Amino acid sequence: MIKGILHLLPTSEILAQEAAKFIQQRITDTLQQKKRCSISLSGGNTPRKLYQVLASEPYLSSIPWNQIDFFWGDERCVPPDHPDSDYLMAKETMLDAITSRWQPGIYRIETEHSPAEAAARYEKTLREYFSDSSSGFDILLLGMGEDGHTASLFPFTQALHETKRWVVENYVPKLQAWRITLTAHFLNRAVTTMILVSGTNKKKVFTFIQTPNASPEAFPVLTIQPASGELHWFVDKDAFSENVSG
Ligand code: 6PG
Numbered sequence: 001m002i003k004g005i006l007h008l009l010p011t012s013e014i015l016a017q018e019a020a021k022f023i024q025q026r027i028t029d030t031l032q033q034k035k036r037c038s039i040s041l042s043g044g045n046t047p048r049k050l051y052q053v054l055a056s057e058p059y060l061s062s063i064p065w066n067q068i069d070f071f072w073g074d075e076r077c078v079p080p081d082h083p084d085s086d087y088l089m090a091k092e093t094m095l096d097a098i099t100s101r102w103q104p105g106i107y108r109i110e111t112e113h114s115p116a117e118a119a120a121r122y123e124k125t126l127r128e129y130f131s132d133s134s135s136g137f138d139i140l141l142l143g144m145g146e147d148g149h150t151a152s153l154f155p156f157t158q159a160l161h162e163t164k165r166w167v168v169e170n171y172v173p174k175l176q177a178w179r180i181t182l183t184a185h186f187l188n189r190a191v192t193t194m195i196l197v198s199g200t201n202k203k204k205v206f207t208f209i210q211t212p213n214a215s216p217e218a219f220p221v222l223t224i225q226p227a228s229g230e231l232h233w234f235v236d237k238d239a240f241s242e243n244v245s246g
Contacts (some may be wrong), residue, residue, distance in 0.1 A: 002210055004195075004231030008240055012198040015236045016049035019196060022232070023054065023139060024063055026192050031067055032140045036105070038129070039184070040071040040137040042151065043086025046196045047141060051094035065098045069105035073142060074152035074181040077115050077169075080108060107192070115169035115178040120179065123167040135229070136189030144197050149218030151187065152179030155218050159183060182219050182225035191229045195221065202239040208241070 007022070009015040023039075030037040041047065053059065076084045087108045098104060107129070109122045130136060142150045152170055153159050159170035159181050166186035170179050188192070198208055209219050216222040224231065 002233060003225065004193075004233050007232060007234045009234065009236050012046075012049060012236050012238070015196065015198055015234050016053045019050050019150075019194060019234050020053040020059055020123075022194070022234075023050075024059060026139050027063055027068070030191075031064065031239045037068050037138045038067055038069045038071060038136075039139045040073045040141060040187075040190070041090050042073050042143045042196070043089060044139045044143045044145075045073070046143045046198050047095050048089065048198065050141075051090060055094040055097035059103065060097060065102035065104045069107065070095070071107045071126075071137065071189065072109055072137060073140065074179060075109040075111055075118075076152075077111050077118070077178040077180065079112060083215050085111070109167075111180065115180060117206070119167045119169045119180050123165060126166050126182075126186070130189075134189070135191055136186055138192045139190050140187060140190035142193065142195045142221075142224060143189075144195060144202060144221045145207065146201055146205055147174075148209060148214070148221050150195070150221040150224060152181035153184060153220035153223060154179075155220060160220055160223065184220075186227075188223075188225060188227050189229070190226055192232065193224060193226050193229055194232045194234055195224065197233065197235045199236070200238045203241055206235065206239050207241045 009018055027037050075086050078084045080087045109120050144150050154172045157170050159168045162168050162183040164186055167182055170181050210212050
């Protein structure tokens with residue numbers, strides 16, 4: 001079995017609903033301890049439904065979005081208005097609705113600069129934001145690709161070996177593209193990490209990462225091992241299989 005707490009949901013719609021409920025509770029718990037709550041968003045398709053749920057009632061009115069600071073766990077090296085932009089996906093599915101009523105903090109990765117410059121700028125932002133804390137994001141949302149990548153930590157790429165920097169530019173040969181990604185070194189400082197896995201196309205990799213043969217180098221989602229925080233997997237039935245022989 002995978003490390004962490006498994007939330008097994010019957011459908012992707014119910015996964016989105018349950019994840020939204022869980023996030024609201026974690027925000028409430030966080031804001032009892034501190035004034036602001038940092039949430040790192042993931043890109044891709046899986047979180048779209050979750051973002052739409054959070055941007056609708058009851059969450060749109062009941063969560064104090066003024067006390068939330070949004071970050072991203074990774075970004076494609078495209079302008080913020082490009083269809084592939086993780087920032088644009090979150091803006092269209094959630095942030096436009098939230099910012100029509102509230103003023104959350106939004107710390108996007110500034111991809112108008114070169115990969116190296118964007119990574120350096122984002123690292124500076126994070127180090128300033130988390131300067132008085134040894135932990136990281138209060139809530140970290142991650143997905144998992146069919147190849148076992150998470151954020152833009154892709155199999156056998158340079159970013160997997162970074163132990164000092166919090167943000168790196170990562171060339172992904174199979175995409176023939178640069179990505180900006182937070183490193184496991186920083187991601188694992190999160191207080192609550194949620195990995196969302198949905199769809200039959202993730203079943204094979206979800207099964208394999210439960211076996212002893214799966215290495216973090218080949219399946220970077222396995223580098224997500226929170227130092228002291230909680231790890232929660234939100235998996236729907238289409239993606240789930242318990243690798244009993246694992
Ligand atoms: C991205 C994401 C990436 C994503 C996985 C899964 O920028 O694409 O951060 O890590 O979570 O690729 O993507 P899907 O949800 O589309 O399967």
